[in-house]
Amino acid sequence: xxxxxxxxxxxxxxxxxxxxxxxxxxxxxxxxxxxxxxxxxxxxxxxxxxxxxxxxxxxxxxxxxxxxxxxxxxxxxxxxxxxxxxxxxxxxxxxxxxxxxxxxxxxxxxxxxxxxxxxxxxxxxxxxxxxxxxxxxxxxxxxxxxxxxxxxxxxxxxxxxxxxxxxxxxxxxxxxxxxxxxxxxxxxxxxxxxxxxxxxxxxxxxxxxxxxxxxxxxxxxxxxxxxxxxxxxxxxxxxxxxxxxxxxxxxxxxxxxxxxxxxxxxxxxxxxxxxxxxxxxxxxxxxxxxxxxxxxxxxxxxxxxxxxxxxxxxxxxxxxxxxxxxxxxxxxxxxxxxxxxxxxxxxxxxxxxxxxxxxxxxxxxxxxxxxxxxxxxxxxxxxxxxxxxxxxxxxxxxxxxxxxxxxxxxxxxxxxxxxxxxxxxxxxxxxxxxxxxxxxxxxxxxxxxxxxxxxxxxxxxxxxxxxxxxxxxxxxxxxxxxxxxxxxxxxxxxxxxxxxxxxxxxxxxxxxxxxxxxxxxxxxxxxxxxxxxxxx
Amino acid sequence: xxxxxxxxxxxxxxxxxxxxxxxxxxxxxxxxxxxxxxxxxxxxxxxxxxxxxxxxxxxxxxxxxxxxxxxxxxxxxxxxxxxxxxxxxxxxxxxxxxxxxxxxxxxxxxxxxxxxxxxxxxxxxxxxxxxxxxxxxxxxxxxxxxxxxxxxxxxxxxxxxxxxxxxxxxxxxxxxxxxxxxxxxxxxxxxxxxxxxxxxxxxxxxxxxxxxxxxxxxxxxxxxxxxxxxxxxxxxxxxxxxxxxxxxxxxxxxxxxxxxxxxxxxxxxxxxxxxxxxxxxxxxxxxxxxxxxxxxxxxxxxxxxxxxxxxxx
Numbered sequence: 001x002x003x004x005x006x007x008x009x010x011x012x013x014x015x016x017x018x019x020x021x022x023x024x025x026x027x028x029x030x031x032x033x034x035x036x037x038x039x040x041x042x043x044x045x046x047x048x049x050x051x052x053x054x055x056x057x058x059x060x061x062x063x064x065x066x067x068x069x070x071x072x073x074x075x076x077x078x079x080x081x082x083x084x085x086x087x088x089x090x091x092x093x094x095x096x097x098x099x100x101x102x103x104x105x106x107x108x109x110x111x112x113x114x115x116x117x118x119x120x121x122x123x124x125x126x127x128x129x130x131x132x133x134x135x136x137x138x139x140x141x142x143x144x145x146x147x148x149x150x151x152x153x154x155x156x157x158x159x160x161x162x163x164x165x166x167x168x169x170x171x172x173x174x175x176x177x178x179x180x181x182x183x184x185x186x187x188x189x190x191x192x193x194x195x196x197x198x199x200x201x202x203x204x205x206x207x208x209x210x211x212x213x214x215x216x217x218x219x220x221x222x223x224x225x226x227x228x229x230x231x232x233x234x235x236x237x238x239x240x241x242x243x244x245x246x247x248x249x250x251x252x253x254x255x256x257x258x259x260x261x262x263x264x265x266x267x268x269x270x271x272x273x274x275x276x277x278x279x280x281x282x283x284x285x286x287x288x289x290x291x292x293x294x295x296x297x298x299x300x301x302x303x304x305x306x307x308x309x310x311x312x313x314x315x316x317x318x319x320x321x322x323x324x325x326x327x328x329x330x331x332x333x334x335x336x337x338x339x340x341x342x343x344x345x346x347x348x349x350x351x352x353x354x355x356x357x358x359x360x361x362x363x364x365x366x367x368x369x370x371x372x373x374x375x376x377x378x379x380x381x382x383x384x385x386x387x388x389x390x391x392x393x394x395x396x397x398x399x400x401x402x403x404x405x406x407x408x409x410x411x412x413x414x415x416x417x418x419x420x421x422x423x424x425x426x427x428x429x430x431x432x433x434x435x436x437x438x439x440x441x442x443x444x445x446x447x448x449x450x451x452x453x454x455x456x457x458x459x460x461x462x463x464x465x466x467x468x469x470x471x472x473x474x475x476x477x478x479x480x481x482x483x484x485x486x487x488x489x490x491x492x493x494x495x496x497x498x499x500x501x502x503x504x505x506x507x508x509x510x511x512x513x514x515x516x517x518x519x520x521x522x523x524x525x526x527x528x529x530x531x532x533x534x535x536x
Numbered sequence: 537x538x539x540x541x542x543x544x545x546x547x548x549x550x551x552x553x554x555x556x557x558x559x560x561x562x563x564x565x566x567x568x569x570x571x572x573x574x575x576x577x578x579x580x581x582x583x584x585x586x587x588x589x590x591x592x593x594x595x596x597x598x599x600x601x602x603x604x605x606x607x608x609x610x611x612x613x614x615x616x617x618x619x620x621x622x623x624x625x626x627x628x629x630x631x632x633x634x635x636x637x638x639x640x641x642x643x644x645x646x647x648x649x650x651x652x653x654x655x656x657x658x659x660x661x662x663x664x665x666x667x668x669x670x671x672x673x674x675x676x677x678x679x680x681x682x683x684x685x686x687x688x689x690x691x692x693x694x695x696x697x698x699x700x701x702x703x704x705x706x707x708x709x710x711x712x713x714x715x716x717x718x719x720x721x722x723x724x725x726x727x728x729x730x731x732x733x734x735x736x737x738x739x740x741x742x743x744x745x746x747x748x749x750x751x752x753x754x755x756x757x758x759x760x761x762x763x764x765x766x767x768x769x770x771x772x773x774x775x776x777x778x779x780x781x782x783x784x785x786x787x788x789x790x791x792x793x794x795x796x797x798x799x800x801x802x803x804x805x806x807x808x809x810x811x812x813x814x815x816x817x818x819x820x821x822x823x824x825x826x827x828x829x830x831x832x833x834x835x836x837x838x839x840x841x842x843x844x845x846x847x848x849x
Contacts, residue, residue, distance in 0.1 A: 043808070045618040051587075052574045125583070183590040185620050203629050204619040205808045206800030244701060244798045245808070252688050252700040253798070383811075410567060413813055417569035420581045459580060 034535040036236040036518065038261035038528075039250045043243035044208040047197070048185040050125050053167040055438070059527050062228070063210055063239065064105075065171035065191035068096065068115065069163030070228030073286055073524065074344060075444060077159035078229035080219065081110065081172060081192075091154035091479075092137075098145045101217035104174055105196045112141035117178035119162075119170060124182035126168035127449055131476065132161045155476050157446050164447065165228050165526050166440045194218075194234035194531045210239040225522045225532050227285075235520065235534040254279060254512055260535070261521075262512040263528055266385065267326050270510065278516035283508050285525030287342040287443065288333055291506035292321060292390055292436050293450060295461040296499065300424050302371040303431060309499035310353060311365035315397045317357040321504040324389040332507040338451050338492050341506060343443035345485060350493035354503070359401035366403065375406035377425035379415045379433040387412065390504060391434045419460040433460070439506060440526040445475040445488055451495050463500045541838070548830045555826045556819070560604060563815050564597050570617045570813040591617055604819065613823070614816030616809075623820040626805065633703045634801035636713070637793065638786050640721040641728060646779065649729040653736020653775075654763055657744060660737075668733055675730030680789055684723040684796035691719060701798035720797040724789050728782050735778040739771035746770075772843050780836035784829055 042056040049061030070080040079085065083099030102110035116139055123129030133139075135155040141147045149158065162170055171193075177186045189197040195210035202208055218231040225231065242259060244250040247266040253259045255276045265273055265281075273279050294312065302308035322332040335341035336354040378395055381387045395407045406425075410418070415433055423429040441447040452472060455464035471491035478484045511528065513521060520532045571588035572579070579587075588594045592603075607614055613623035656668035692700040698719055704712040743749065744767055752762045791803035798804075802821060809817035 045812070046574065047620075053579055054574075181590075183586045187620060203800055204616070204621065204626065205630075205805055242702075242798075245804065246795050246798065248685060249688070249701050249796055249798050252693050253702075256692050256696070256700045258700055258702065411811070413569075413573060413811060414567035416572040417567060420569070420572055420584050422581070457580060457582070 033238055034236040035238045035240060036261065036530065036533060036535060037240045037242055037259045038530070039242050039244050039253070039259050039263065040528075041264040043205055044202075044241055045204050046185060047187075047189050049167075049169060049171055050121055050182060051185045053126075055167055055527065058165075058167040058169050060197075060208065060241075061169055061171045061191075062165075062193070062527055063195045063530055064189055064193050064197045065173060066102070066110075066193045066232075067163065067169060067171055067228065069159050070230070071160060071163040071165055072226040072229040075160065075440075076229075077163035078223075080163070080228070080232075091156070092151045094149040094151075094158055095142075096147055096149070099217075099219070102192055103215050103217075104192045105190050105213060106174075107215075108174070109144075110172065110192050111144045111175075112147040113144075114175045114178065115147055115172055116141055117175040118172045121173075121178045121180070121182050122168065122170040126164075126170070128157075128161050128164055128447055129168070129170060131446060132158065135476070153477070154479075156479050157476050160444075161446075163228065166438055166447070192216075194232045195239055206243055208241040208243075210241075212237045212239075225529065227522070227524045227526075228529065232531040234531050239530055251512075254514065257514060257517070260514045260518050261528075261533075264509050265512045267328065267331065270328065270331075270512075273512045278514050279512055280515040281510045281512050282521060282523055283510050284528075285523050287340055287439050287525050288506040288508040289439055289525055290386075290436050290509060291335065291340060291439055291442050292325070292386065292434070292504040294394060294432060294434050294502040294504060295419075295450075295459075296502070297425075297429065297431050297461050298463045299422055300429065300431065301374070302366060302369050302376065305369035306498065307365045308369035308371060310497075311362040311369070312499065312502045313353045314356060314358040314362035314365070315401055316354070316394075316502055316504055317397070318503075318505040320397070321390050321393050322507060324393050325386045326507045331510065332505055335503060335506045338442075338495050338500070338503060339445070339448065339488055340439040340442040343439065344481075345443060345445070345488040347485065347489050347492060349489035350496035353496065359397070363402050371403075373404050375404045375425070377429070377431045378405055378407045379418055379430050380407045380409045381412045381415045381434070382409050384412045386436055387415075387434050390436075394432070394434060394504075422462070434504075438526055445472050445491050450501055451491070453495065453498060453500055461501070463498060465494070465498045465500075467494050468498060468500065541834070544834050544837070548827075551830060552823065552826060556605070556608065556823060557601075559819050559822045560601050561597070563813075563818055564600075566813075568813040569593075570815065573812055574618065604816075613820035616817050617814050618812060623816050626817060627802065627820060627824060630800060630802045630805045632705060633799045634790055634794070634803065636703075636706070636717060637720055637724065637790060637799060637801060638783070640717045641725045641786060641789075642779075642783070644721045645725040645728040645732060645782075648725075649732035650736050650768075650775070652729070653733040654740055654768060656733065656737040657740030657767075658759075658763060660741060665737075668737070672730040672734045675726040676734075678726070680723055680727060680792045681796050683726055684719070684793060687719045687723055688796075703799045703801075716797075716799075720793050720799060723796070724786065724793040727789065728786065731782055731785075732775065732778060736771070736775050739774045740767055743767045743771040769843070773840055776836060776839055776843065780832055783832045787825055787828070 040056060044056055044060045046052050046057050049057045066081050068081050069077040071077050081098055081102055082096050085094060085096045087094055098110060104110060119139060123133040135151050135153050136149060137152045138150040164170060174190055177188055180186050189199065194213055194216045196213050198209040198211050212234045216234060218233050223230040244253060250262055251265055251269045251273060254262045270281060274281055296303040296309050296312065298304055318334045326332040333341055336351040337346060337348060339345050339347060380391045395405050398405045418430060419433050421429045425431050437450055449459055452458050453463040453465035453468035455462060471487055471494060475487045478487050517536055518533055519536060520534045522529045522532055571591060571593055572584050575584045575587050604614060615622055616626060652668045656665040659665050688700050691698045698715055702716055704716050706713040749762060749767055752766050790801060791807055794801045794803040806821050
C-alpha cells in the first residue's frame, strides 16, 4: 500500500511539497523572454478589485481585466471593450455593443451576461457605481454582444463612471466570479485584459507575475494611448510586480539595473536617481498625483461647531506642510481649494479663508465656538512617509496657537481602525486625523468622496450638509462644460464654508525607470499603465 | 537519553499552548483592524463593518479562539485574511530563503568567529587580540541595516559584483543561489561573529590557564594541537550555548536583513503580516518560531553530552 502517512494532515503534506518544490522546481525565466520588472508602492495581496479599495488592487485589476470604457488624461470617456454605443435623445437610454474578438483568459468569449453581473457587483461596493445605479431603471442584456442601460433620469456621468480609474474600477470579470457576494473575495482571477495572472507563481509579499495575453485584441486603429483610453498593446512577455519594502534597496536595485520601473521612489532619493546613469524620472501626468487633507470629526466638540472648524484654516500654512513632506518645490503645489488645482474644474471659489495663516484669529474663533482648553485628540501616525510629517506640522501649529493637543501616536494601521469609531474622543474616538488622497478622484465632484457631507453615510468625520450633497447630485445632471463649472464652484464654496476638510496642498509622485531598457511609458495620474511599455 | 528527549518533547506541549493563547489574545488586544485596511482609504464605516462580519472578526473573541484551536488541532493554521491562501502554504513558500540565509550566516559566522576568538586568546593582549576585539565591539555596535546598506553601496552599486536584492532558489543554479546570499549573510553574520568571537576568547582564556594545558605545552605538543584539540574542545560548551542563543538572535536579525536585501523569507512575512494585522499568519509564524526555538534549545542541550562526556542525561 502506498500513500502519505495517516498522521500527517493533507495541508501539511501539500505545504511540504511546496517547500520542497522551491528547491527543485522553480522555473527559470527563459533568456529570450522580455521581462518587465516593476516595483510598486505596495504589494498585491488581494486579487479582487471590488473587495477592497486599495490602489494596488486597482492596478492588478487593470492589468488582468478590461473595462467597457477608459477615461483619458482629461477625464473624458472613450470606448474600450465597447465597439459602438448610442444614446437616446432624452439621454435616458444607452445601447452598447461589445467589440469583436473579446475573450477571457480561459478562452471563453466575453458576453453581456458577464458585463451585467460585473457591473452589479461593482455597484454594490463602489460609491460611484452606487450613484449610477441609483439613477438606473434597468440594465439588461439584449443578446450576447449587446446590452442596454435605461436611466430614470438623464444622469450625465454614465460613460465617465464606466471609464472610472483609480480604485474600484468597473472591470469586467466572468459571470461565474461576478456573482460572488461583493463582501467575499473571489478566488479565481480570469480576466480578458492584456495580461494573464500567473497564480502559481504568485508569492504574496514578494512578487506577482503576469504573462502576456497573446489572444488580446487591442482596439483597432492603433489609437494613441492616453491614460486608460486608446489601444492597449501588451509588449512584454512577462510582467513582474516586485515588492521591495525598503525604499533605499528599491532605489539601489533600479540603479543597478535589477528592476526597470519604480512607481513611487522616495522624494529624498530623487536627486540621486536624477543623476544615475540610464535612469529617468517622469511626472505621472498633467496634474499632481496626491493631495493632503486634515479631517475633523463633526460629531463631537469642538468641531461640531462650524467656527472651530473654520479656525483650523488659519492654522495651516501649506508651505510648511509641503516642505516637510516633499521639500522640493518642483514637486508640490500650494492649492487653496477642495477641487484639485490644475484639473478641468479647479477653481478658487470660497478660498479666501484658507489663504491667511493667523493663529490668533484661529484661537479667537475657537473661543467663540465655546472651546475652553479641552484636549483635542489627534491621531498621529508614526510610520507613514507623508502623513507622519504632515501630522507633526499640524500638531506643532495647534500647540503654538495655544490649543491643548492630545497627540496619540500609533501606526497607520491603528489610525485606519480608530478613525472609524464614532464615540467621543475620551471613549476611544478622535477629533482630528490627517490623510492623503488621489487627485483623479479629487478632480470630479462625483468621484471626490472626501468633499461629500452625507452625514452617517459619508466618510470618517461624518460632515453633514444637505446643500453640499444636493450640489454633488446636481453635478450629475450638468451636461455642458459651463454648467459643470458653475456647479463645481458652488459646491466648493459651500464645502469650504462647512469645512468638510482642511487641505494642505498637493504634490506629484514622479516615477523612475530605466530609459536605457524600456520605452513607451504613458504618463498617467493615478494608476500606472503597463501595456504599451516595451523592452529595448 | 531517550527518556530525557521524550520528557523534553512532552514539555514543549504546554509551552506551545501558552504561546498560542498568549499570541492570539495579544493580537486581538492590540489596536488595528484588518477589515479597515481591506476596505481601504475611502470606505465608509458600514463597508468596514460588512467586511468585518464576512471575515468573522465581529464574533466574540472566545469563539474566534475556539475556532482557531479547533483548526490547529487538525494541523490547520487558517487562511490569510488578505490573500485568501492557506497559512501553511505561505509559510512553506518562505521557508527556503530563511533557512538558506540562516544556515549561510551560521556557517560564515562560526567558521570565521571561532578561529578569531582562538587567535585572540592565544595572542592575548597582543595586536591580533586588540584587532579581533575592536572588530567584535564594532560588529556588535553597528546595526545590521547600516552594515547592509554599506555592503550594497560598495559591492553592488559601486563595484557591481553582487546583486542588490532578491533571492534565487538553488534550483536556478548554485552560483545565482550563492551570490544572492553573500551580502545578507555577511551583514547578518557580523554581529553574530562578534558575539561568538568574544565568548570563544573568554572561554579559551580560562581553559588556557589550566594546568593540563601547561602540561601539554611542556610536553612539547604543537601549538595548533594544544589549541584546537585540548583547549577548544574543553572551551566549547559555552561557545555552543552562545551559538544556540545566537540562533534566536538570528530570527530577529533575519527580519531586518530580509527587508534590507528584499529576501522573501519568514521575517518579511512576519513584518508584513503584523503591519496588515493578518492575524492567522502572525499566529502561525509565532508558533513556527517558538517551535524552532524549542527544537534548537533541545539540540544544544543534547550536544553538551557529546562535547563533554561528564554530562549525562
